[in-house]
Amino acid sequence: MSHVALRGVTRVYPGKTPVHALGPLDLELAPGEFFAVVGPSGCGKSTLLDVMAGLASPSAGEVLFENRNVKGQVPDGIGVVFQEDASFPWLTVHDNIAFGLRRTGAPAAEVAAQVGYAIEFMGLKEFAQAYPAQLSGGMRQRVCIARTLVLKPRLILLDEPFGALDQQTRLLMGDELLRLWRETGATILLITHSLDEAAMLADRVGVMSARPGRFLELIATGWPRGRDSTIVASESFGRLTSRIWTLLRGESLRAMGHA
Amino acid sequence: MKWRDPLILVVLIFVVWQVLYLLVGDVALRSPASTAHSLSNLLSDPRFLPHISETAIAFAQGFAIAVVVGLLIGLPLGAARFAGEVAEPILVALYSIPKVTLYPVILLMFGIGMPAKVAFGAIHGIVPISIFAMNAVRNINPTHLRTAQVMRMSFLDLTLNILVPAALPEIVTGIRVGFSLALIGTLLGEMFGSQRGLGHLLMQAMSLHNIERILALTLLLVVFAAGINALLLALDRRLHARA
Amino acid sequence: MPNALIVRIAIVVIAVGLLELLCRLGVIPNFTMIPPSAMAQSLWKILASGKFSHDIAATLVNVGIAIVAAMAAGVAAGTALQGWPAARRTLDPLFATYYAVPMYAFYPLLIVIFGLGDFPQVAIGFLLAVMAVIINTLNGLDRVPAVLLKTARVHRLGPLAAAWRVRLPYAAPYVFTGFKLAVAYSFIGVIGAEFITSSRGIGYEISFAYNNFDNPVMYAMILFILLLVITVNMSLHVWEKRLLSRRRRA
Numbered sequence: 001m002s003h004v005a006l007r008g009v010t011r012v013y014p015g016k017t018p019v020h021a022l023g024p025l026d027l028e029l030a031p032g033e034f035f036a037v038v039g040p041s042g043c044g045k046s047t048l049l050d051v052m053a054g055l056a057s058p059s060a061g062e063v064l065f066e067n068r069n070v071k072g073q074v075p076d077g078i079g080v081v082f083q084e085d086a087s088f089p090w091l092t093v094h095d096n097i098a099f100g101l102r103r104t105g106a107p108a109a110e111v112a113a114q115v116g117y118a119i120e121f122m123g124l125k126e127f128a129q130a131y132p133a134q135l136s137g138g139m140r141q142r143v144c145i146a147r148t149l150v151l152k153p154r155l156i157l158l159d160e161p162f163g164a165l166d167q168q169t170r171l172l173m174g175d176e177l178l179r180l181w182r183e184t185g186a187t188i189l190l191i192t193h194s195l196d197e198a199a200m201l202a203d204r205v206g207v208m209s210a211r212p213g214r215f216l217e218l219i220a221t222g223w224p225r226g227r228d229s230t231i232v233a234s235e236s237f238g239r240l241t242s243r244i245w246t247l248l249r250g251e252s253l254r255a256m257g258h259a
Numbered sequence: 260m261k262w263r264d265p266l267i268l269v270v271l272i273f274v275v276w277q278v279l280y281l282l283v284g285d286v287a288l289r290s291p292a293s294t295a296h297s298l299s300n301l302l303s304d305p306r307f308l309p310h311i312s313e314t315a316i317a318f319a320q321g322f323a324i325a326v327v328v329g330l331l332i333g334l335p336l337g338a339a340r341f342a343g344e345v346a347e348p349i350l351v352a353l354y355s356i357p358k359v360t361l362y363p364v365i366l367l368m369f370g371i372g373m374p375a376k377v378a379f380g381a382i383h384g385i386v387p388i389s390i391f392a393m394n395a396v397r398n399i400n401p402t403h404l405r406t407a408q409v410m411r412m413s414f415l416d417l418t419l420n421i422l423v424p425a426a427l428p429e430i431v432t433g434i435r436v437g438f439s440l441a442l443i444g445t446l447l448g449e450m451f452g453s454q455r456g457l458g459h460l461l462m463q464a465m466s467l468h469n470i471e472r473i474l475a476l477t478l479l480l481v482v483f484a485a486g487i488n489a490l491l492l493a494l495d496r497r498l499h500a501r502a
Numbered sequence: 503m504p505n506a507l508i509v510r511i512a513i514v515v516i517a518v519g520l521l522e523l524l525c526r527l528g529v530i531p532n533f534t535m536i537p538p539s540a541m542a543q544s545l546w547k548i549l550a551s552g553k554f555s556h557d558i559a560a561t562l563v564n565v566g567i568a569i570v571a572a573m574a575a576g577v578a579a580g581t582a583l584q585g586w587p588a589a590r591r592t593l594d595p596l597f598a599t600y601y602a603v604p605m606y607a608f609y610p611l612l613i614v615i616f617g618l619g620d621f622p623q624v625a626i627g628f629l630l631a632v633m634a635v636i637i638n639t640l641n642g643l644d645r646v647p648a649v650l651l652k653t654a655r656v657h658r659l660g661p662l663a664a665a666w667r668v669r670l671p672y673a674a675p676y677v678f679t680g681f682k683l684a685v686a687y688s689f690i691g692v693i694g695a696e697f698i699t700s701s702r703g704i705g706y707e708i709s710f711a712y713n714n715f716d717n718p719v720m721y722a723m724i725l726f727i728l729l730l731v732i733t734v735n736m737s738l739h740v741w742e743k744r745l746l747s748r749r750r751r752a
Binding site (some may be wrong): 053055071074078079080083084085086088089090091097103114131133250259 | 503517594647649650652655656657658659663668671674748749
Binding site (some may be wrong): 264265267268271283287288290342344345348349352354355356357358359360361362363366367368401412436438439442446447450452461462464465468470472474476477480481484485487488489492 | 504506509510513514534569591592593594595596597598600601603604605606608609610611613614615627642644649686689690693694699700705708709711712720724727728731734735736
């Protein structure tokens with residue numbers, strides 16, 4: 001049984017000149033799978049995430065999460081980490097992370113325990129009482145991830161979460177993401193423009209075509225579950241990335257208007 | 260500017276008025292139609308003209324003084340950074356005090372009559388005009404000034420061709436706000452202590468419980484104030500769009 | 503560079519000192535204005551004797567009611583309008599022209615309809631204040647980033663919860679600006695109305711003192727209002743800075 005299934009999903013943005021952003025596309029994610037999506041700019045990756053999360057309705061086709069139809073409303077059990085900073089500037093780091101959990105009516109002791117654990121896990125202990133404005137971009141993203149984490153989502157969607165960070169930080173954050181994945185056992189879909197990142201982190205990489213986005217190929221990486229960023233040194237990693245790039249190069253040129 | 264939306268709004272207001280009249284009745288309101296009728300009667304009544312001219316003259320003078328003094332205060336404060344920094348909180352504080360409180364002082368200084376009314380209008384208008392003028396000058400892009408230096412422009416040239424166009428939009432906004440506030444001030448002064456003018460007539464109508472007169476005068480004042488403001492606003496927006 | 507605050511205080515002190523001098527020397531005659539020191543003395547006596555406590559309380563209560571009502575109605579209306587663009591567009595000319603209209607012109611009408619109690623004054627204060635709250639609330643809500651709106655949906659917040667827990671908190675600095683204006687306008691509206699005609703309140707007592715040539719009382723109460731309004735506005739300013747400091751980049 002797949003955790004998430006997209007069948008014939010299309011998304012067209014209405015308007016004077018309608019924009020066919022996505023599909024038709026099919027995808028099945030196994031429970032606990034780590035799936036990465038790469039593709040040229042503007043190919044519809046973010047639209048894919050919106051549709052999967054229930055933030056946008058498909059114009060055609062259906063989206064199933066845990067065998068239930070997802071349409072226009074975010075179902076329970078999904079967490080999303082966005083590209084832009086989504087931390088709440090009026091709350092401390094602690095209160096930011098506690099935000100969703102408090103609303104479930106959980107007892108204060110449990111909230112404190114869960115939030116404390118998430119803060120430790122994401123390395124934010126020193127900054128628990130600070131406000132987001134006082135933190136760097138990377139730390140604010142960690143706050144957003146912790147806020148998502150603490151609700152124990154079964155599906156986690158990430159839209160270029162490390163886009164604003166430097167390469168070294170990205171590699172380390174990648175390791176943290178893997179740790180999180182193993183710890184929670186959640187199904188993860190990561191959108192990234194970094195081929196290295198996709199190749200290193202994912203069980204499968206979906207290579208998307210230029211707009212309207214469809215999957216050109218789904219490449220299995222074959223990595224063991226207990227992996228970390230050191231696999232970038234292995235030979236198969238290089239082969240993997242070059243395979244992805246070969247697919248992607250033509251599409252990127254097309255997206256930019258050449259070929 | 261789309262005429263449809265403001266028109267819908269005006270119609271809406273009249274509809275609400277009519278409905279309120281139907282609910283409340285003659286004891287406290289009149290219908291829009293009868294008010295318009297009373298107003299036209301009033302405007303053609305020769306005894307009414309002196310009151311309108313009294314208010315108009317007082318307002319015009321007060322507004323003129325507000326513009327001149329406001330600019331004289333605001334423009335230099337905008338140019339001299341430290342002076343502006345010192346003065347700004349003082350101006351903002353003056354903006355927020357109920358200037359009505361100062362009316363008795365003004366009456367004591369000028370006695371009842373035209374000079375006091377002019378002063379009322381003026382003090383209401385001076386503060387916003389000077390605040391906006393100050394900000395207008397402050398926000399002139401320093402790159403413009405450096406460009407002028409490089410082009411070796413004379414002071415007059417610089418003022419006319421760079422400073423004035425750059426500062427004009429904000430100054431006009433200030434003058435628009437000052438216009439409305441000066442009108443309110445003049446009117447308020449007449450309501451508080453005067454024997455002539457529209458404000459006085461309004462208070463007189465209130466004590467005589469003359470509902471028709473109250474509504475007619477209120478309608479006149481609202482239409483005049485809103486109308487002029489709309490025109491100034493169009494000018495304001497055109498200037499800001501260009502800038 | 504000398505401290506701006508010190509220069510400001512110096513200017514105020516010098517101005518008051520000058521006034522004091524001119525009054526004492528008789529350049530400004532006593533029937534026009536009494537020296538600031540005499541004003542302060544008279545105020546002190548009045549406050550100590552509690553002679554006008556009723557009026558002061560009445561005015562403050564009315565101002566308070568106007569502020570609370572304006573904030574509640576203004577934030578609610580602003581939030582509702584933000585989600586209804588068609589209505590907002592239609593009302594836009596009203597927003598632009600509202601403060602140009604002499605609101606006090608409606609005062610006689612309100613008195614005729616509601617009588618001489620406190621309601622017309624509170625109503626004027628409310629009418630002046632509420633639009634500032636609406637305009638600033640709209641401004642703030644307009645600026646909520648799309649990503650926060652999406653986050654609210656991911657957390658499965660309904661429209662009311664999203665407004666209360668995400669949108670309004672984000673817009674809080676702007677709502678606070680509306681609050682400052684609401685306070686200033688409520689004072690202006692209520693006290694102005696008390697001046698024009700009323701049976702009690704600080705404005706009324708000033709008007710009464712003026713009509714009875716009682717300069718000490720009149721100036722004392724004028725001083726009281728000036729000090730009160732300036733103190734309130736300065737406190738709000740300080741409070742605002744503290745609230746905003748958390749949100750500023752370090």
